[in-house]
Amino acid sequence: MRHWLMKTDPDDFAVDNFAKLPRKTTAWTGVRNFQARNYMKEMAKGDLALLYHSSCPEPGIVGVMSIASARAYADPTQFDAASKYHEPAATPDAPRWFLVDVKLERKTELVPLEALRAVPALSGMMILRKGNRLSITPVTDPEWKALEKLLR
């Protein structure tokens, strides 16, 4: 099983939004970056992913999710002319953007960005690297073990 970290702007979708969803599951729409898309294609059902709030007053980890679809599939918003995620070049036969379903396993206490930076074992984490903007990144096994100790 692999581990991941997925960012969201809580103004768009926050950890508390899961509470009102059936089975606390949602399709992770709107990823429009090829590298992040490719990571989603590598995901398998049951993989665990940390949920991270970004672009907000208190950036940090706020929950643990599991991948709930068997594999990545076409993001329907790319075909929707009314959506801000519309992709004119994409067709159902040749989709450009993909997504997975994610299920909230548990909400955690906020683990702030500054707390992540304070852990030596996490110094190589992709989201802590200068200039990182990828919204979906893999988490290594050693990093995951160190992160688990921070979750309450």
Next chain:
DNA sequence: GCCAACGTTGGC
């Protein structure tokens, strides 16, 4: 294929 211009991300 290069690269400047532009748009977006995201912490502060």
Next chain:
DNA sequence: GCCAACGTTGGC
């Protein structure tokens, strides 16, 4: 709101 960093676009 600022700004550094990065990805994408488009002219050539």
